[in-house]
Structures are given as C-alpha cells and as structure tokens.
Amino acid sequence: MLKGVPILPRGGGTPHSLKLMKESPEKYRNYMFLVPGMFFLLLFTYLPIMWSTWLSFNRWNLLSPQPKWCGVENFLKLWNHDVFWLVMKNSFFFVTVSIFPTMFLALVFAILIDERVKGRVYYIYSLFYPTLIPMAAAAMLWVYIYSPNLGVLNIVLSKFGLPKLGWLGSSQTSIWALIIMTFWKNLGFFMLIYLAGLQNVNRELYEAAYIDGAGWWRRHLAITFPLVGPTSLFVLIVAIILTFRVFDQIHLMTEGGPGNSSNVIVYYIYENGFKFFDWGIASALTTILVVILLFLTLLIFGLFGKRITYTAD
Amino acid sequence: MADVIFNHVNKRFGDFLAVKDFNYHIEDKTFVVLVGPSGCGKSTTLRMLAGLEKVSEGTIEIGGRVVNQVHPKDRDIAMVFQNYALYPHMTVYKNMAFGLQLRRFKSPEIDRRVREAAEILEISDLLSRKPRELSGGQRQRVAVGRAIVRKPAVFLFDEPLSNLDAKLRVQMRGEVLKLHHRLQTTIIYVTHDQIEAMTMGSKIVIMNKGMIMQAGKPIDVYDRPDNMFVAGFIGSPAMNFLEATLVRNNGALWIEGGGFRLPVPPSKVDHYAPHHGKKCYFGIRPEHLYDVDFIKEYEPHSVIKAKVELIEPVGSFVILQILLGKATVVAQVDSHTRAALGREIQLVADMDKMHLFASEAPNPSLNTL
Ligand SMILES: Nc1ncnc2c1ncn2[C@@H]1O[C@H](COP(=O)(O)OP(=O)(O)O)[C@@H](O)[C@H]1O
Ligand SMILES: [Mg+2]
Numbered sequence: 001m002l003k004g005v006p007i008l009p010r011g012g013g014t015p016h017s018l019k020l021m022k023e024s025p026e027k028y029r030n031y032m033f034l035v036p037g038m039f040f041l042l043l044f045t046y047l048p049i050m051w052s053t054w055l056s057f058n059r060w061n062l063l064s065p066q067p068k069w070c071g072v073e074n075f076l077k078l079w080n081h082d083v084f085w086l087v088m089k090n091s092f093f094f095v096t097v098s099i100f101p102t103m104f105l106a107l108v109f110a111i112l113i114d115e116r117v118k119g120r121v122y123y124i125y126s127l128f129y130p131t132l133i134p135m136a137a138a139a140m141l142w143v144y145i146y147s148p149n150l151g152v153l154n155i156v157l158s159k160f161g162l163p164k165l166g167w168l169g170s171s172q173t174s175i176w177a178l179i180i181m182t183f184w185k186n187l188g189f190f191m192l193i194y195l196a197g198l199q200n201v202n203r204e205l206y207e208a209a210y211i212d213g214a215g216w217w218r219r220h221l222a223i224t225f226p227l228v229g230p231t232s233l234f235v236l237i238v239a240i241i242l243t244f245r246v247f248d249q250i251h252l253m254t255e256g257g258p259g260n261s262s263n264v265i266v267y268y269i270y271e272n273g274f275k276f277f278d279w280g281i282a283s284a285l286t287t288i289l290v291v292i293l294l295f296l297t298l299l300i301f302g303l304f305g306k307r308i309t310y311t312a313d
Numbered sequence: 314m315a316d317v318i319f320n321h322v323n324k325r326f327g328d329f330l331a332v333k334d335f336n337y338h339i340e341d342k343t344f345v346v347l348v349g350p351s352g353c354g355k356s357t358t359l360r361m362l363a364g365l366e367k368v369s370e371g372t373i374e375i376g377g378r379v380v381n382q383v384h385p386k387d388r389d390i391a392m393v394f395q396n397y398a399l400y401p402h403m404t405v406y407k408n409m410a411f412g413l414q415l416r417r418f419k420s421p422e423i424d425r426r427v428r429e430a431a432e433i434l435e436i437s438d439l440l441s442r443k444p445r446e447l448s449g450g451q452r453q454r455v456a457v458g459r460a461i462v463r464k465p466a467v468f469l470f471d472e473p474l475s476n477l478d479a480k481l482r483v484q485m486r487g488e489v490l491k492l493h494h495r496l497q498t499t500i501i502y503v504t505h506d507q508i509e510a511m512t513m514g515s516k517i518v519i520m521n522k523g524m525i526m527q528a529g530k531p532i533d534v535y536d537r538p539d540n541m542f543v544a545g546f547i548g549s550p551a552m553n554f555l556e557a558t559l560v561r562n563n564g565a566l567w568i569e570g571g572g573f574r575l576p577v578p579p580s581k582v583d584h585y586a587p588h589h590g591k592k593c594y595f596g597i598r599p600e601h602l603y604d605v606d607f608i609k610e611y612e613p614h615s616v617i618k619a620k621v622e623l624i625e626p627v628g629s630f631v632i633l634q635i636l637l638g639k640a641t642v643v644a645q646v647d648s649h650t651r652a653a654l655g656r657e658i659q660l661v662a663d664m665d666k667m668h669l670f671a672s673e674a675p676n677p678s679l680n681t682l
Contacts, residue, residue, distance in 0.1 A: 207398065
C-alpha cells in the first residue's frame, strides 16, 4: 500500500479511518485542542475517582477525623455486615428486574410510534413527558399514587376487588414501588433513543418480509430486533449505569426503608457519608460500585460488541 | 397461467391522483416494462400489484382472480426492490430461505430450491456471506435469487439495476433477459431508463403524470409514437421538435418553419392534407438527418442548411448540434463527417420518417389520425 495515501475501508468509510494525520506536525496542534477538555475531565472525574479509591483504604470517620491507612479494613467491615449484602441484593434486584421490561417496552413503543403517520409528536411527547419533569415532582406524584388510603393505586385495586397494598410503607412492596416508578420515569428516554435507532432500518426490508407473509411480530423479531442491536447495546449499558445509580426517588420516597428493604448502593453511600459520617466506608462502597459498573460494561462489550450487525454497510 | 389485468385503476394519496385510469392487460409470460420519468407513478402501480398499496378505484386481476383484497403473500408474486432489501444480518442462504420458511416449506425442499437458485445465478460460493461482504452486482443477484426460490407466477422488478454502474447494468440487463427466457414467467419491470425499456421489454408501457401515454412493442412505439411525449421520451438522442405550419403549394404539401421548408413525401400527402394551414410540431429523429456527403441519392428539397454549434464524436457516429432558425437541432451523422464548428453544413432529412404533432396539449400525433 502506498504511504500517505488515505485508505478507505470497503463499502465506504468514515473519516476517522483516514490516515492523513499520520506523521504530520498538525497532529500536535490537534492534540492541543483536547487540553482544556482533558484538564477538566482530569480535575473533576479522574482525580476524584483516584482520591476516593485511595480513601477506601483509609479509616476516616468521626472517631478518626484524619484519613489513616487501614488496608482492606473497610471492605472487610462491609463483607461482615448484613445490611451491605441486603443493599447489594436490592441493587442487583432493582437492575435485573427493571432493565429488560424497560428495554423491551421502550423498543415496542418506539416501533408503534415509528409506524404511525398521524399524531407522532403527540405520542412521543406523552411518553417522554415523565423523563422531562424533575424527579422531585415525579416523586411527589408517586407518593400520592402509592398512598395507602387516598392513593389512586389502592383505590383502583379495591375497585377490582383486590386487596390494598402498603406500597412504600411495606418492606415487601417498597422496592417494587420504586422499580415501577423508575420504569415510568425512564421509559420515554430509552424509547426516544430506540426511535432514533429505528431510522437506520431500511423500510424496504419490512415490505420484503410483508410480501413474504411475515406478520407484525415476525417482521419485528426477524428484522427490527437484530438490526437495532447497536442501539440496544447502548441502551443496555446506559440503563445499567442509570439504574445502579438510582438515588433521588429513594431519598425522596422511602429513604431506603422500611428496614433497608429499598436501600440500594448509592443511597447507602449517601447514608454512610452524610448520616453516619463514615467517609472511609462510603469511599469503599463507591469503589465497589465503580468496579461493578466497569466489569459489567466490559463484560457486555465482550459478549455482544462484535456480534452485533451494523445496518450501515 | 398468470395474465395480469389492470381495470381502470386509480390511486390517490389524499387529494393527489398518482395513477390515473391505468387500464392494461399483461399477457402470461411476457416481459413488460413500465417506463417514464421519475414521479410518474411507475412504482405506485407496481406496488398496488404487489399489495403494498391499496387500489383506490378499479380492480387488479392476477391469473383470473381479483386481488384487490388479497394479502401480498397469497398473490403469487415476488418483488425485487431497488435497494435490494437484503436482510443485513442474515447470510445469503438465509436471505433466500426466509420467505420459504415463512411459508412453512420443509427444510430439504428449502435447501434444494436455494441451491438451485444459487446455481442459476452463479452465487453458490457466496451462500455463507453476509450482504455487506458482497459487491453491488452480487447483492442484486441475491435479491433476484430471493424472488426466484419462491417460483411465483409474476415477478416484479422496481428499478433493480439503477444502483449499478453503467457496465454492470448492461451485463445484468442481459442476465435478467436470460432469466426470463429460462423461467418463462410474467415479468413486470419498472425503470426510468428508456434504453433499458427498449432493450428489455417485449412490451413497454410509457407513463407520464400517472397516465399511460402509449403501450406496445418497443419498435412500434419508436416508429409510431402516439404523442409528442412518447416521441421525445423514447429514442436517444431525443427527437427534434420544430414549430411549423403545413402549407399547400400547387398540389404539393410543405412543412414550413424557422429556417427550413421541407416537402411532405407523396405517400403522406393525403394523410396530412386536411391539416394544411395549421400550426403544428414537426418531429424528426437525429438518426434520420444525414450528412449530405454520405448520401448518394436524395430529394434536393429535403436538404436543410444550418450552422454547426457543437460536435460530439461518439466513435461509431458523431452527434451534431446545429442552429436552425432559432432552434437547436440534433443530428446523428456518419463518424467521418467533415462538419466543422461554426461552419454551415447540409443535412438531408429522411422525410419518410417524419412526424407531425398537434400544437395543443397533449400533442397527439397527426400520423395516426
Ligand atoms: N405514500 C405516498 N404518499 C403521498 N404521495 C406519494 C406516496 N408515494 C408516492 N407518492 C407520489 O406519487 C407520485 C408517483 O410516485 P412513484 O410511483 O414513486 O413514482 P415513480 O416510481 O414513477 O418515480 C409521486 O408524485 C410521489 O410523490
Ligand atoms: Mg419509483
């Protein structure tokens, strides 16, 4: 291959594959443009992560107001603490239970909206509305919906002759109540991402399948689902991160209760840091969260990253 | 047996009439080409036949059965799309097998048909590839393969070659024709390219603004266009049209216009005589204007003199643009012409091949009146 000649991959390529920048003095100037961004990223992202990672190996609380190296003591303490395991269980439960229905329904709604000619904007807006409103307002709304005697939900349940539930007030249902509310809040966001992803799917494919006799479900199972793969990968990772980080609604609606039944990792970090003033433990929990998210992200990319069909060819 | 009959078919999109009174009978096993400029309703017509669009008025019959309410899968048709519509995540094999699987064919039968189609189209070694690993021509073959495994009574092609480069297009044209010969089924083929239409169709249907302008064998349409639209659309370079008046002068009939006066050949005098004195359009194809140097015998009155404005040597012939009165006229002359830019040239018009069209829209041919 000729040196210095731009090489485009087969089937039309993206500009990033141009090798024009190679060995040119412009390269350094180009890197310079990254400096301000990198500086703030370093200052506000990487440094705090390193700082908190370091802190997780320190004893630092009200009794020990100066950080003091203590090895894995914080992690051992958590390991031997029942609440930590309950919190971990709740977090994983929250994520696994909410992610797949959210993704699935977000895609189905995106498909339904995408197939509509009239009233598209209205449908998009009404599904996206929960995502737009502040979490505090949403929490207020749902506290009312869930309230045991006056709440809409229990009134509806009893209309159908079903027993009233404690919802936020019961350790059996509190986490479910939060999962449902979070599902409602996030659905529109993921739906919008899927709606964008669907624009990359060639309409002719559906017509070809339709002529071959594929029904609605079959068309979407055979065409849409595989072809929105790249979008799904993105949605999956974003959904995992977002769901592991749920905090506001828990703080506003249950404070992790009753009896830690709805306590999850970020809220637990907050409790340790701002209620129990044990910054060492809070840092250790933060490290654990970072490791979990990093691991899951890499795992998902490793599992699916290469196997996904990209529609653009 | 699968005749396809369009019975006064209309298609509306809201208030817009995209296809108007489409009325045509396609005989079994013929290769019919729908041709016309972009937006004239060719795809819409084909899609109504496929069942992808509802018919607004009229009926469509396939093999003696009205299919207006029949699901596409039960119409015994297969369609090849312009952008191939291959499933990008499936191998070539699966792309071809998919339609059969949906129809619940047994897998040995599917396998047999896919391999047979692959054999015909010479893509047997590509069966395990994904569409993005194929060239444009190979994708086109797979798209055709996906249609032929179904063994439908009617094939529908919507501009299947327009994404290919010129050379490949010519090659694929031939292959589609061979395929038609081999399969012996009805093919309805849409294109905006009149050369494709002329070379491929056993019948061609020329459309404009949602209406059929003329239908027939390519050579008949070329020789006897019904109106000015068809005359200008079919043939390349396009027919010349010149504003003219028919004048009678002691028994003979002349066509007079800006910078020319040409005799109507005796064989046509009776035919045109009733129109004398009228304004009309005189039509003559570039290939029917000859460089006087290369003609042995000619009627001296049929010569026109004009200044050469442009010379385009194509190899087998030369295309000249000449200025006649205020109009530019295109002539296709012998490749050894001595025409020179800016100089006058004498061209002989083959008046037996002349056309006359009425001056009012839709400019019907006076030849056929
Ligand atoms: N779904 C549609 N809604 C509204 N107008 C349409 C639709 N499909 C096609 N048309 C219009 O109908 C006319 C014919 O379109 P089409 O059949 O695609 O033309 P062609 O295939 O000959 O280029 C065009 O003017 C086009 O804009
Ligand atoms: Mg078209």
